[in-house]
Amino acid sequence: MKNIKKILFLLAGIVLLSGCSKGADTKNSTKEDTNKEGLKVYASVYPMYDFAKKIAGDKLDVEMIMPQGIEPHGWEPDSNAIKNLENADMFIYNGAGLESWTDKVINSLSNKDLKVVEASKGVELIKSDHDEDEEEHEHEHEEVEDNKNHDATKENNNHVHEDEHDHEDHQHGPMDPHVWISPKNAKIEMENIKNAFVELDKENADYYESNYEKYAKMLDELDAKYSESLNKLPNKTIVVSHEAYGYLCKEYGLTQIGIKGVNAETEPDAKKMAEIINYIKENKIKTIFTEELIDPKVSKIIADETGCEVKVLSPIEGLSEEEIKNNEEYFSIMDKNLENLVGALK
Numbered sequence: 001m002k003n004i005k006k007i008l009f010l011l012a013g014i015v016l017l018s019g020c021s022k023g024a025d026t027k028n029s030t031k032e033d034t035n036k037e038g039l040k041v042y043a044s045v046y047p048m049y050d051f052a053k054k055i056a057g058d059k060l061d062v063e064m065i066m067p068q069g070i071e072p073h074g075w076e077p078d079s080n081a082i083k084n085l086e087n088a089d090m091f092i093y094n095g096a097g098l099e100s101w102t103d104k105v106i107n108s109l110s111n112k113d114l115k116v117v118e119a120s121k122g123v124e125l126i127k128s129d130h131d132e133d134e135e136e137h138e139h140e141h142e143e144v145e146d147n148k149n150h151d152a153t154k155e156n157n158n159h160v161h162e163d164e165h166d167h168e169d170h171q172h173g174p175m176d177p178h179v180w181i182s183p184k185n186a187k188i189e190m191e192n193i194k195n196a197f198v199e200l201d202k203e204n205a206d207y208y209e210s211n212y213e214k215y216a217k218m219l220d221e222l223d224a225k226y227s228e229s230l231n232k233l234p235n236k237t238i239v240v241s242h243e244a245y246g247y248l249c250k251e252y253g254l255t256q257i258g259i260k261g262v263n264a265e266t267e268p269d270a271k272k273m274a275e276i277i278n279y280i281k282e283n284k285i286k287t288i289f290t291e292e293l294i295d296p297k298v299s300k301i302i303a304d305e306t307g308c309e310v311k312v313l314s315p316i317e318g319l320s321e322e323e324i325k326n327n328e329e330y331f332s333i334m335d336k337n338l339e340n341l342v343g344a345l346k
Contacts, residue, residue: 039201042084044093044102045072046318047180048119050330051190052092055197055211059204065091068324071293072317076101086111090200092193095120098177117196119189125175126246178315182247183223186330187216222334226252229338235345239280239308241290241299244315254341259288259298268298280306287344289313292320311340 041056042065043049049064056062065081066072077085085091086109093099095118106116179185194212198205230252238245243258259268259276268276279285280302288308290296296310303310314333323333 040088041090042088044099047316048092048094052193054215055194055208057211059207077105090115092117092119096125096175096177119192120179121192123179123185123188127174128176176246178244179247181245182251183219185247187219190215229342233345239285239288277302277305287311293318313337313340
């Protein structure tokens with residue numbers, strides 16, 4: 001009887017130790033999985049986020065630093081966004097002057113281990129078309145303000161100067177930053193992102209390489225489809241809400257006439273509006289292209305004057321609520337863009 005009790009006691013001990021061992025293994029395994037999945041990547045704007053998600057797959061945690069549905073021109077990170085970057089492993093931004101806040105924010109971070117990736121590096125940039133009429137209007141505005149009585153309008157002048165400062169901060173540099181609208185440039189940006197992921201997470205290098213090859217092939221096919229569809233069309237000029245399509249036009253022999261400049265925040269004056277209306281009537285333009293994230297009121301006014309149809313040509317700067325709901329992404333939107341371009345130019 002005593003021997004049986006000893007045997008049962010020993011068996012209980014073995015089971016208990018086995019359970020503890022499994023618990024420890026599970027705990028260690030969970031910790032390892034957490035560390036593996038803990039690499040945090042933030043992207044500045046939607047195209048960078050979409051490209052990063054495609055390459056990262058399920059190996060990295062990728063989020064966008066800017067809220068969805070926000071037009072990126074003039075947006076700057078708030079305290080929450082900066083806090084996120086403080087805890088990130090990598091930050092991906094487009095560059096080419098789109099995110100005017102990048103240097104200031106990155107230099108202010110205490111997270112000196114943050115890996116920063118400029119996705120447009122290696123892209124052949126083109127100059128943006130500055131609106132001379134807008135510049136003349138700004139100079140006239142400054143002269144009027146200088147002639148005001150300083151004492152009587154001190155508070156108003158301070159407000160004006162703040163507005164001017166904000167406007168300067170939100171201006172792009174001399175180059176057009178919308179590089180991703182060309183599939184060839186999107187391929188360069190994806191490759192830069194892939195190379196950064198390989199460096200960040202060498203263990204999954206083959207996975208990132210495989211994902212890149214998949215989407216690089218899709219971009220080559222998209223480029224071929226654009227070339228074949230647009231090259232044979234008789235008309236080559238598009239009227240757009242803002243000049244975000246320079247790289248697309250350069251690639252496929254198109255010309256864009258912008259109601260606004262490269263910066264979507266600028267508004268056309270009466271002279272500019274009249275010029276565009278006359279151009280549309282003289283050249284029998286039948287479509288005005290607007291965007292999902294900017295107010296189409298100016299485009300609709302011009303359309304009413306000219307009998308044009310208003311359609312969306314997305315610069316893919318961000319997604320609308322409807323696009324998010326429909327699970328749209330770079331390729332699906334580019335397909336819709338091509339369909340609308342062909343309809344407008346044939």
